[in-house]
Amino acid sequence: MKKRHRNLLLIAVVVVALGVVAALVLNAFRSNLVFFFSPTQVVNGESPHERTFRIGGLVEKGSLSREADGVTAHFRVTDTVKTIPVTYKGLLPDLFKEGKGVVAEGRLSSSGEFVASQVLAKHDENYMPPEAASALEQAQKAQKTLVPPQGKQ
Numbered sequence: 001m002k003k004r005h006r007n008l009l010l011i012a013v014v015v016v017a018l019g020v021v022a023a024l025v026l027n028a029f030r031s032n033l034v035f036f037f038s039p040t041q042v043v044n045g046e047s048p049h050e051r052t053f054r055i056g057g058l059v060e061k062g063s064l065s066r067e068a069d070g071v072t073a074h075f076r077v078t079d080t081v082k083t084i085p086v087t088y089k090g091l092l093p094d095l096f097k098e099g100k101g102v103v104a105e106g107r108l109s110s111s112g113e114f115v116a117s118q119v120l121a122k123h124d125e126n127y128m129p130p131e132a133a134s135a136l137e138q139a140q141k142a143q144k145t146l147v148p149p150q151g152k153q
Contacts (some may be wrong), residue, residue: 004144005042006090012139014110014143016045019113023082027029027051033104033146034052034053034054035047035048035053035054036053036054036055036056036068036103036131036135037053037054037055037080037085038055038056038057038079038082038135038138038139039055039057039077039079039081039135039139040079040081040082040083040135040138040139040142042055042082042084042108042114043082043084044082045076047108048108049108050107050118051107052105052106052107053105053106053108054131055077055084055103055104055114056077056085056101056102056103056104056131056132056135057077057078057079057080057101057102057132057136057139058077058078058079058080058099058100058101058102058132058136058137059075059076059077059096059097059098059099059100059102060076060077060078060083060099061098061099061100062098063068063075064098071089071090071091072087072088072089073087073088073089073092074087074088075088075098077102077104077114079135079136079138080136080140080143081108081138081139081140081142081143082139084113084114085111085114086104086106086114086115086116087113087114087115087116088104088115088116088119090119092119092121093119093120093121094121095121096121097121100119101121101132101133102119102120102132103118103120103131103132104116104119104120105118105119105120106118134140
């Protein structure tokens with residue numbers, strides 16, 4: 001084998017190795033991406049059906065219930081416009097309360113219920129998860145543009 005052929009073979013092997021490494025890194029990066037959606041976006045069908053994603057908003061008051069097993073909880077997350085039913089099996093964070101901000105990570109079931117694998121609650125009295133605060137703000141802006149002011153009909 002001539003030196004020129006060896007160099008070409010070496011370059012080909014390096015290019016293939018770099019391609020495999022890039023494919024593995026991109027695949028790992030893609031599988032670890034978790035996008036955030038508001039309840040309104042989920043109800044409107046903008047969220048993925050086969051992937052894990054996050055939803056956020058407020059835990060609707062009066063919606064929290066627990067099954068007899070004590071670890072399965074049902075509640076609804078709202079952005080004040082739309083509401084998503086959520087099921088979570090596990091211990092809820094200590095700061096999880098109705099009417100407070102929450103971010104849940106999981107998948108949408110075929111029945112339209114969000115099955116959470118992780119629930120995150122706010123840290124202190126003044127903290128709201130940025131994604132949940134943004135979703136609430138956008139939902140309130142959208143609601144204001146849809147509802148005409150009183151007396152101007």
